Amino acid sequence: MYSTYMPCLACKTLNNSCKGGNSNHWDIKYEVQNQGMSCPVLASSVNSVKGISGCSTKDGSNANDLADTDSIDWDTEDELEIQGISHPSSTGRASAYEGFLACHKKDGEKVRKESDIIDWDSEDELEIKGLSIPPCSGSLKPGPCVTACKGEASSSACPYNTQAVTQFVNMGFHEHLVIKAIEENGEKDTEAILETLLTYSVLDKSPQESHVGTSKSCSSESGNYFLDDSSDDELSPQNEDQTNQLSEEREILSCLVDMGYSAEDVKIAMERCGSGVSMAELADFICAAQLGGDFDAQSTELSVDNEDSFPHQRQQNDDLSRHKKRKIWMSDRTKNRVWKKIEKKPVNEDKELTLPNPMVGFGLPDDSWAVVERRLPETAAGPPYFYYENVAFTPKGVWEKISKFLYDIKPEFVDSMFFSAAARKRGYIHNLPIHNRFRAQPIPPQTIQEVLPATKTWWPSWDSRTKLNCIQTAVASARLTERIRKAVEKCGDGTPTRDVQKYVMYECKKWNLVWVGRNKVAPLEPDEMEMLLGFPKNHTRGGGISRTDRYKALGNTFQVDTVAYHLSVLKDKFPGGINILSLFSGIGGAEVALHKLGIRLKNVVSVEISRTNREILRSWWEQTNQQGNLIEIADVQQVSTANLEQWMSSFGGFDLVIGGSPCNNLSGSNRRTRDGLEGEHSSLFYDYYRILDQLRTLMRGV
Template sequence: MDLNSDINDDDNEEFSWESDDDEKENRTGIPGEACEAGPSQPSLYSHFIAMGFSKNMVEKAIKENGEGNSEAVLETLLSYSAIENPYLENGDGPIESSIASNVDGLDDDSYDTDGSDDQELIETLPKKDRNLSTLVEMGFSPKEASAAIDRCGLKASVLELADSIHAAQMAEDSDGIVWGSPTVNKPDEATFYSTSRKKRRLIEEKRKHRRNRLHGSRRGEYLKKAALDVDNIPMEISKPMIGFGLPFEKCIKSRNLPESALGPPFFYYENVALAPKGVWDTISRFLYDIEPEFVDSKYFCAAMRKRAYIHNLPIENRFPLLPIPKKTIQEVLPTTMKWWPEWDKRTQLNCLQTCTASAKLTERIRKALDDYGDVPSLRVQEYVLAECRKWNLVWVGHHKAAPLEPDEIEMLLGFPKNHTRGGGISRTERFKSLGNSFQVDTVAYHLSVLKNLFPDGINVLSLFSGIGGAEVALHSLGIRLKAVVSVEISEVNRNILRSWWEQTKQKGTLIDVDDVQKLDGDKLEKFMRRFGGFDLVIGGSPCNNLTGSNRHTRDGLQGKDSSLFYDFFRILDLVKCIMGKKF
């Protein structure tokens, strides 16, 4: 997963990195004038061109519906698009009908044939509740949705309400700008286009929601809950981030899981903890209302890595991997102690990134320190420390700060030495693959409960496998891997996992799937018949639309890559459905 950055190109060898340390929300949207007047936007023609529709299609839709009805024009355009892509309109049989779209995807026990029950259920709700439910499913909080409806009135369309929320968010982030102010700066072209693309995606998801074939009973409960729960606040992150407890310390022994969350199979989902507002509430809603376990890996190694995990694993009788990893920079990298300045008080590293600092940056640091001798000024110290924290620089000589090497990152993340080295893999690719991986010791602590449950080995469906963090963790725990179906789009990562599998002389079966969207009900059922089902579904979807450092495409679960979370749920839902039928 590529993480875009706005860092100066002189300071990094890549264009992106991953960091969890920035909790500040990055909101974008189109500010409008007073709600009653509707959202501020260019001409209708330009508006839909900016959303990505072709000129001919827009002209035809406007001619058919007139310029006064933007909603009808949009529906017509989406219909044209659906005709061009008939896959969206057709299911592939009873198993495929349980597949969830990005918005419409709760687990159910039975399915209808044409989706009419679902649509009828939505239509029976009051208009305010229907709009509120739609906005909540778009990713807005119930409070934001309710406030927008109160501002704009019941006659406002969902598009106008969404624009209203975006404008309110921008006004909230701006000094001295109040909603409804008669003068609002026109958004720049890039902001408008970004929001338009997002809006188009959300509306397409709404249409998929109408077409989905899930039965209406539990869906209705969800919609009513979302509509009524307007006072719900965003999920709080525990501090300190120790989850249900740490090794050798007093821990929470049990928790109550919803009946729908119980296995088989066990499942385990991971992503960045400090995601945009509402993301973890949404993920939790889809994953059977299980609350995330927030854990910072600084309690397991010498580097911070703030993550959230939603799973249905037992939490009692966990145990850590041995030997226990060292937890300070000086213990992990003892040769740096000789050169470590007294004014650098760091004992742990920040989140390990997907790229590294450039030689130019380390040269600037050396020159800045050389100019001041042994005791640099406070200003220089602050500058150097800021760069060292940002890029995880360590001291390797007199006034010489250097980035971590891939081998050192492997060690910090709990992978075996040379796990990503050789085989045609470049240094840059090693940084990227490692930066996007699990911290093995942390994940192994959670998965350790499986050892006694599966003494003869385990069948694993590994989604977004990366370089095999889950597989390495299970193997390190002494859990035999009977069968692993690994889904990973990166050929580099697939080669790394395959190489590790062969080097560790695994006796089980490893199957590669190169694209999560190719994994449909038929393929899953074949795998499950072959191996007798899956004991564990594990993975973490790409996080580059969620991380605080990503200023360009931090779009939450609507982002191009992070929306793949819905594929995790889709596949998990299918596995539960197929196993429920006892295939």
Template sequence: MLYWQAEHSDSDVDWNTDDEIDNYDSSFHDDSMSETWIQTNVAHVGISDETVAKFIDMGFSAEMIGRAIEEIGGENPDHMVILETLIKHSRNSEASSSKSTVIDYLIGMGFSEDLVIKFVQEYGEENVDEITNALLSYAEAKKLSEAQDEDINNGLSSLDEEMELNSSHEDGRLQTLIKMGYPREEASTAIEICDSAGEKASVGEVIDFILAARMARQFDESYVKPDEEKPITNTKKRRSVNDQPRRSMPNTTMCGDEVRLPNPMIGFGVPNQPGLMTQRPEPIPDIARGPPYFYYENVAMAPKGVWTTISRHLYGIKPEFVDSMYFCAAARKRGYIHNLPIHNRFAIEPRQPYTIQEAFPLCKKWWPTWDKRTKLNCLRTGISGSAKVTYKIRSDLEEHDGDLKVQKSVVDQCRKFNLVWVGKYRVAPLEPVEIEMLLGFPKYHTRGGVSFTDRYTSLGNSFQVDTVAYHLSVLKPLFPNGIKVLSLFTGIGGGEVALHRLGIPMKLVVSVEISKVNRDILRSFWANTRQHGVLREFIDIEELRHSMIEKLMDEYGGFDLVIGGSPCNNISGANRVSRIGLEGAESSLFFEYSRVLEAVRCKAARMRR
């Protein structure tokens, strides 16, 4: 399995920003830059020959440098201000690219090209001071990390080598780390995470993880560089300690503590409801801003620690928890982590029926007054309410008509199995076509060569289209000519249906879906709606190695949106058998989403150069 690991090859840098350019040893001399010009326009304001030579070397003309110095005025002008002024002037000039100029300048200061490009992309090429400060802060952070590494290595050398590298018991490793000075709770948590791939990590690997986490908490960004591609083995072995992305921890208590679900569950706002938020409660980290956009969904009521882990692997962004009962007649509590804007959202038309009675008007005739339900519960992946259950309800009501206890029991059963009234004393489970309507899919979206059982399963694992479309609606003005989508584990195409209903043309959809049933359904939707774009399908996520991702992005010019959602079976509250969290065979697909997203964003950053 291929993952990303942070590696920095740049050397330490410790400069004062005011002296950085002057101390640069430039051998460049432009014969066209006369001594008279230097003395007249430069020397009297405290700018050295070497500094001017360096600006010339970067592509700026002597005339442009003179204008910039004259515009700034005063003696001893700050070199960063001069460079920013030159960049501003050069934007309208064909002689030089401001972006490459900034990169060349910072590389000339001694920073690595990869690190310079990262910070230029995050802060913007015009913010030279901020970029430089971030680079210098990183240099100091690296010094601190190396000092800690030296202390740890000294400590390791004094311990028993067999315990250090080959400890077969967690207690032994924990005891070793405690002796080295690591807090018990921090060491224990690190061991648990490092062992989550199925193999016991060595003490050295656990220490690497702890240091990476500490650095990420202290500094709000870090550079992620792809490792050399490795052969893929077992799909169930999802991660190892060295695969942990060295990303920023969120600036929020959410990652230190357990995520708490909001009440009401309206996320950053829902249509026609009070409490609309105009900004995120926690800002998106700089490293996760901007396109390509990403959007990940999973069940809200997950086991303890699941959403904390998901957030940590998606740049520390806080989940947006939304119950689809605010969009349709059925509850569907989901969490969404994304870097989309949240301003100017709008709901798709026509709006969904908002209550059970509006969704199923033929049931009104038989709906008893003592059944006060207006919303259905979450729609599951199996047929709810067997014939035995519905028969018992009918017989109990016929035998005990008017009995309050029987009525209460019946309502509880109806609520549990999402049963609706179809006759006197008669209830029935929802049909697939009715679930399609509640979830916002076209009528008969899952029909055609698909069994009832498969239709229930596919619908139960799908998006609620109206909810997702509300979040994606902000993309419509951003991509008026069409959008290129990488769709991971979205089943029957909930994301694609949402974009289609929003009227956003899909120029390209690269879909990864292992279920043949789901692939057939998406392909049928693509044909029935006469899409003009390209639909390219992959069966297994393991086909999307780093090389394939880069090939696809080179072929199609990159992706605008990476949308995904892993099956909720292993974390659903209704599952009492294999509810084991992200370690489950299905839900562990999240780590593949995280891996692919990282590859896409890194490749996109290089393509923007």
């Protein structure tokens, strides 16, 4: 019954490609052991648990009964797969087939034979062919343009090598122009293709038909960055033209930022060159301006707060950006030399954006980590102050891009484990001063056992956790906690075996489980999450809000004490109170943080799409007897310049713009649509930028 090539049901790959980090392995391994199976694979160490699910129990039942996994007849389909027969109708089968090929990659002859079935135009192969693949946004992963275009690029309709097309689409050229250029020059002459594409761009050979007609290609799906909400109405031809032009402009902006230019530089270039200018001309203009020092004079001078220098975070993207630009626009003669040089450069060239370890931001309150110095670009100067938040662990290049849009300010990466009993690793981009911060009072308990004293009784000595992991929107199932209870109980009164401990600890850390009874773990209750996140107890309770909605809302919010520490510098600056524009407010993390600091909320414009969340904030506002005005708006995309002007005329402008845009497409927890900043939800970042930038322009005018 046992086969050397037994596929792992959990990751759907064959033995050699199966990694140990898959939770299902733990489930399966443990259950297999408990059912007294004799599986030879299990005899090896935990790290070599591979392909277990193919094992049958002694009584012939499937090993995964407890996991409710379907059984598989290994003698039929899977054996066929092992022999290299594909099952295109099934993803899982296809994966197993890929796994098989991976296992045999060393066998060149055999792999060649499979080339009829599989597209072997991988990056490796392109390199072998001598085609270099330029980085896009510091990553080999397709950038936003490609994300949007890749479906087309890889479709069967495209007769050319998809990587070659992708390569140029990555540079910002439109796909159909790329295909046209390939048609003219052949696939292999990349130099000639590039030149042709540059010529197209300069001559603007196919202007509206390519860009406007398919304007979604490089922009976010939600779009609207530069549009007023008046666009809701049916478009007149004139409006349509305007919309197309704006759409094209933001497409160009996004692509040029992908290439490494700062959003600010691109905007200046657009202003100076006027409308209807091609991307190539804009790029040339920026390069020329930079060589002449035009932009430098505007963008890299003194800080808004006259805070001191920030030596280890200066000179950050500038070099990389310029290299990328040169890489794309270099003349023939120097291109190859420079490209080779750039490719040899270490990847950590922009190491300023690598995540710090420990993640202490610009300094911690207890002086254990000295406050660093930073120097903000002049373009980042307020008013208003602004504060942007998102998950620290994003797909590559995302924070670099966010930073470029937000005036080249480097993110402050902080783990909330230094402020509470739960971790929460987040990046914050803000133009706030960073000296003389203080903590909001009272300081919450800092360990799990202090926050949840009842768990002490049941907490086993072999569970060494004192801090919880990140609070997320999903919680463990009852089935899982039951499996854990059974696993521990099997070991009797003594200490569980090392393997059981490892399994239990893996699940406990993954799902933030705590000990609530003898051998019994449970997910956190919503009110416990509220405490851990710095909210008042029952902040999300009542008003017909379901438990699931509470978990979802809490999983998406700020850690109040962390944010309050950063915002504390505002207290002296605004003794009379503060006007804030709160974007993506959620359940009001920013408002609660300011309130906790004792900063009076004069006027709060809160933009939040979820009605439930708006009700939670409204309820908190009323319960805390706020004396100011709360204006609630549903959709950030509907916030227009006219709205901003209206609010400014009502109460004179905003002191702080604060918010964290959706992380759905950035989070590591997202298995299906981790599409990066251009994802369906996360692209709303551009609305944060749009609104902030419009407001800054208006307030400068004032």
